[in-house]
Amino acid sequence: MGIIDNINKLFDHRIRLGIMSILMVYEDADFNRLKELLNLTDGNLASHVKALEQAEYILVQKSFVGRKPNTRYSATKLGKAEFIKHIQALEKLLNKNKEN
Amino acid sequence: MGIIDNINKLFDHRIRLGIMSILMVYEDADFNRLKELLNLTDGNLASHVKALEQAEYILVQKSFVGRKPNTRYSATKLGKAEFIKHIQALEKLLNKNKEN
DNA sequence: TAATTTAACTTTGTAATTCAAAGTACTTTA
DNA sequence: TAAAGTACTTTGAATTACAAAGTTAAATTA
Numbered sequence: 001m002g003i004i005d006n007i008n009k010l011f012d013h014r015i016r017l018g019i020m021s022i023l024m025v026y027e028d029a030d031f032n033r034l035k036e037l038l039n040l041t042d043g044n045l046a047s048h049v050k051a052l053e054q055a056e057y058i059l060v061q062k063s064f065v066g067r068k069p070n071t072r073y074s075a076t077k078l079g080k081a082e083f084i085k086h087i088q089a090l091e092k093l094l095n096k097n098k099e100n
Numbered sequence: 101m102g103i104i105d106n107i108n109k110l111f112d113h114r115i116r117l118g119i120m121s122i123l124m125v126y127e128d129a130d131f132n133r134l135k136e137l138l139n140l141t142d143g144n145l146a147s148h149v150k151a152l153e154q155a156e157y158i159l160v161q162k163s164f165v166g167r168k169p170n171t172r173y174s175a176t177k178l179g180k181a182e183f184i185k186h187i188q189a190l191e192k193l194l195n196k197n198k199e200n
Numbered sequence: 201t202a203a204t205t206t207a208a209c210t211t212t213g214t215a216a217t218t219c220a221a222a223g224t225a226c227t228t229t230a
Numbered sequence: 231t232a233a234a235g236t237a238c239t240t241t242g243a244a245t246t247a248c249a250a251a252g253t254t255a256a257a258t259t260a
Contacts, residue, residue: 002140004115004118004138007114013217018193032236037103042237069235071237090190093117143210147210147247201260203259206255207255208253208255213249217244217246220243221240226236228233
């Protein structure tokens with residue numbers, strides 16, 4: 001088993017990593033907040049959240065805020081667990097052989 | 101400026117991240133060591149080290165060890181500096197808003 | 201000396217990924 | 231009624247990733 005095998009390929013991209021790290025800090029974030037924080041086009045954001053949604057790492061909730069449609073995203077239990085595993089794999093990789 | 105803009109695209113891939121993290125810990129590593137540690141095919145490893153070499157993040161040194169050809173890779177000053185910047189950007193992203 | 205092996209690639213070709221831009225549907229605001 | 235906002239989907243081009251096979255050159259083994 002290689003040392004990078006525990007790195008989750010879905011998180012091995014700055015945008016999805018960014019989305020998840022935002023959703024680890026905030027309970028939820030809506031489409032436009034993510035778009036602004038990550039500086040993305042609509043289509044690009046949509047495709048990345050879709051990938052995370054299909055993996056069931058995030059939950060999508062549609063509603064109306066006032067009269068406007070609003071889509072909120074939040075990390076699922078699975079998503080949070082996988083994200084933590086990913087970070088631990090990253091840390092392990094980066095701190096490799098500091099002691100042994 | 102988005103919060104992921106300081107993530108170096110060259111390092112935004114588990115294999116190249118793995119190569120660099122190895123070369124941050126060890127002065128150098130040869131082709132077969134990297135191949136084994138990262139569990140890669142020859143061609144795949146060759147293409148990733150080439151990308152890092154072209155960016156001048158790693159240095160390639162060919163020699164003979166005993167009677168066998170041997171290719172050693174080491175991180176350049178630039179590579180080390182960029183890697184550290186990348187890790188700091190990662191940490192910043194992952195610890196986002198822990199205090200503010 | 202001929203065949204095989206090892207090291208480190210390069211080439212090839214396919215598949216997947218990424219992304220901007222444009223298009224869509226619906227609603228609301230001017 | 232026109233323009234703008236929300237959240238997409240579609241399109242298409244470019245890039246990237248990867249395994250597998252081929253290559254080169256030297257070394258070893260038969």
